[in-house]
Amino acid sequence: MRYCKFFILFILLSVFACKNDSKQIITDEVYKEVDFSNMVYPQLDTENSRWFFFSSACRPFGMVNLSPDNQIDGAWGSGYRYKTDTIKGFSHIHGWQISGVSVMPVTFSEENKNNIFTDFYSKFSHDNEVVKPGYHSLELQRFNIKIELTSTKRVGFHKYTFPEKSEAGILLNLNTVLGPSDNANGILKQINDKEFVGSVVATPTHRRPKDLKVFFKIALNQSVNHLQKDEETGNYMLHFKDLNTPLFMKVAISYTSEENASLNMKTELPHWDFNAVVSDSKTEWNSLLGRIKVEGNTEKQQKRFYTDLWHALQGRRTISDVNGAYPDNTGKSFRIGQLPLKEDGTPKFNHYNSDAFWGAQWTINTLWGLVYPEIYEEFTWSLLQYYKDGGLVARGPSGGNYTYVMTGSSSTPFFVSAIQKGILKNNLEYVYEALKKNHMPNGIMEKAGYEHKTQKGGGLKYYLKNGFVPHPNPEGKFGGHQDGAGLTLEYAYQDWTLAQLALKLGKKADYNYFMKRSKNYQNLFNKKIGWMQPKNIKGQWQADYSPYNYEEGFIEANGAQSTWFVPHNIPELGELMGGKDVASDKLNTQFEEAETLNFTSGTSHASELHPEYRKIPINYGNQPSIQTAFAFHKLGRPDLTQYWSRKVTSTVFGGLAPSTGYNGDEDQGLMGSLAVLMKIGLFQINGGTDADAEYQIGSPIFDKISIQLHPDYYSGKTLEILATDNNETNVFAKEATFNGKSLKEFTLFHKDITSGGVLNMKMEARDN
Structure with missing residues (x-):
């Protein structure tokens, strides 16, 4: 592949953001010439990867690295593993010795409603998957749910399209083995019918010797019917009814406080325009990748x-x-x-x-x-x-x-x-x-x-x-x-x-x-x-x-x-x-x-x-x-x-x-x-x-x-x-x-x- 008119790119790239900000400005017009992010193949080496290796719905060096987890036990051989055809959740932190805030959308049936807290894994197919820098989508075959993910630096942004007339839920799997460390002491508190705050402790590992508390804020575009806590697992379920349009969910992360998680969300993602965030992420990745042509x-x-x-x-x-x-x-x-x-x-x-x-x-x-x-x-x-x-x-x-x-x-x-x-x-x-x-x-x-x-x-x-x-x-x-x-x-x-x-x-x-x-x-x-x-x-x-x-x-x-x-x-x-x-x-x-x-x-x-x-x-x-x-x-x-x-x-x-x-x-x-x-x-x-x-x-x-x-x-x-x-x-x-x-x-x-x-x-x- 050869590109002709690349001189336009260097004129447009001549404007940098301020020092200590990795962002540059590339206008949408440049994408007509070249989309660098579209040339990235995120699945490279994912048959051999470990917890922090894979990225999709994230920004450069982002606090949030939102992606699906096919394996969840251990720092090695965990996270997104290409040959594993099962989704065990979508977690927001895939870091060096750190994990946290795993969620899983589900639909309820007579067969699963009594054991959904322990039986929620779903098959998926790469045939229905799209993975790009800043975006990930796939379908949960068991529940017939389309998943779309993107993020800002500190906020994960989810879009779930549920089947019509289904009784739906979002499992917050806050107490679980998750990659390099256990997640424990997970707590969720309801603020109103669309907002929640909580925390989870990433327990120590051989390499990271102290507890690390992860705080989060959740905001939804539609009301929760009721909040359920499972006493056996300590995990939570958000229940919804009559969802006729896609459900959007923001999850902001902080390592300091619930208040700062809320501030991160308010500052970075005050709106509900999912496509705009995908586009912004694409722009940011292109601005950095585009420095080398x-x-x-x-x-x-x-x-x-x-x-x-x-x-x-x-x-x-x-x-x-x-x-x-x-x-x-x-x-x-x-x-x-x-x-x-x-x-x-x-x-x-x-x-x-x-x-x-x-x-x-x-x-x-x-x-x-x-x-x-x-x-x-x-x-x-x-x-x-x-x-x-x-x-x-x-x-x-x-x-x-x-x-x-x-x-x-x-x-x-x-x-x-x-x-x-x-x-x-x-x-x-x-x-x-x-x-x-x-x-x-x-x-x-x-x-x-x-x-x-x-x-x-x-x-x-x-x-x-x-x-x-x-x-x-x-x-x-x-x-x-x-x-x-x-x-x-x-x-x-x-x-x-x-x-x-x-x-x-x-x-x-x-x-x-x-x-x-x-x-x-x-x-x-x-x-x-x-x-x-x-x-x-x-x-x-x-x-x-x-x-x-x-x-x-x-x-x-x-x-x-x-x-x-x-x-x-x-x-x-x-x-x-x-x-x-x-x-x-x-x-x-x-x-x-x-x-x-x-x-x-x-x-x-x-x-x-x-x-x-x-x-x-x-x-x-x-x-x-x-x-x-x-x-x-x-x-x-x-x-x-x-x-x-x-x-x-x-x-x-x-x-x-x-x-x-x-x-x-x-x-x-x-x-x-x-x-x-x-x-x-x-x-x-x-x-x-x-x-x-x-x-x-x-x-x-x-x-x-x-x-x-x-x-x-x-x-x-x-x-x-x-x-x-x-x-x-x-x-x-x-x-x-x-x-x-x-x-x-x-x-x-x-x-x-x-x-x-x-x-x-x-x-x-x-x-x-």
Whole structure:
């Protein structure tokens, strides 16, 4: 598919909303040229997905993520599952470790009226289903009800068309297992015949250690005949009679109070025009998706691209209300926090839940930094709010609290990249001190995954004393991911990124200190075997070691994959291996071996434990080795970067079906972002944390890519990437120029890219 008249889009997109608001304005006239949201395929990989993966009736980063649930038990294998033909409810929160407010419309019969509270599931068919960003519709076959769903950021909007002359109801399943946590203590209170308020508690999980109360407000366009509470389940039923027109229902969410749930509804959805909300949602999605326009290749690949980009703009969810109130669970007792306000009384930024920033250095750092800097800046302020409240910059918050998901100080590269790119400019001394605290004793680096009450699992004291984290931890088991070699490599990289910020701020002593720590990866490189290898507390190499054994000292990876986790100094790693040529040959062999397994450990996260898949030397199904194709760049072989990145893109990120897509481990936009970057041919192996924020050029899969640059952050208007003679065979760049200047090293700098211009690449075929 090709588009002709795209220049109209960039004229219309030149008007942005205010800073810290991700919305742009695209008029309906643009839809006559292109509807980006219509190119998204939400069902991608939904056979393998988990609770927070799937989205339909939601806005970018919305508090509400309204969609049907086919499975409801557990964080994995739950939510919308494409192969399951049964609907078990429609819930409003599909977040990292959070669920809540499940509803189910029903019709009554003599057979079901006495057991409807426990027997309400319904079959459905994909043949009668429409799924788009911001909209979902299907039919409940058991009850003959047409369901239509949409939402604002904090309000779910339902439209139910019941069969004629039916006795109808809406079940509020407030006390139930729901995804990652139980919902308990559900309460519903009637205000009048059309309005209700209530709350439900999302009980603690292994990762989220405290209760989280979800408040809600319900408003209906037609009167409820009566409210019924079932004493056995504790759930509620709204009964209706003589519904001759569609029933509309609004459900507003808040994590602070019923009053704020009501305010969220009043502010965001004061009317009953369902189609207008669908249209507004479409506009908002198009305004963000439309910042990148691709031309060439196939219609299938364009659809997959916009599906990847769509994933990069969701998953991490808003937790603050329209007035800036938010849940703070970082202290000993719950409190309602208040975000700073602008002069007009609206919050300066939104506050967020988020899965880990583990791997963000190779994904959203670059994509958000280039295309969505206002989103990037807002997330840094949200993470700093956790520091103000709880004393640590979060690495994966949920329910307004730390979860200690994954390991290290993964938010440090996220901040440093934002600063190096000029996105985050103010209070840098304060930011530095906040980040530094995480890298020292009693900081977040010291905690292993989900280590809520101790600080021994991360092995930081050994890292500081001996230059590596021993494996196994001699003090015992305290959290998850206590894999010492993997921790050492991660800490070393994150220390290097903090050193770059110290240098920028003129902190020479700190710079030298963290640079010294950043070389600790060298302590685990065994020159005799050519791999990273774990050491025990005595400094002895792990016995009977194989670099192909999964999670033997390395986090969600094996030693072969993790050996390349030195993104801050690949050239030096190459020297340890015997020189750049030896290193590039070694890595090339790893890619050749990985290709036989399609570059991933199976098609789901669980498959990584498979006896064959776990031995794959490069895995693009999880974060630890997703940078490796661009490591060739730093070894003097950009041609191998172009060759293998194109191979991976086609094999791993080329499909468009429910059965595959991200191999079941799309961590809230990270793998979608990676796919986008590889397809446009721009990457930052150190996460854009160096002073110049260098980009390595890969092999774009489209003939032309146009990126609109945000005028509040960057001086340029557009970045164009042109790939002449581009096809599946011509994957190598014979030459590249930027604004007419030759790029012999196939690299660009952030300040040049964001000044606008044209990257022109002449593509050709050759032997790799």
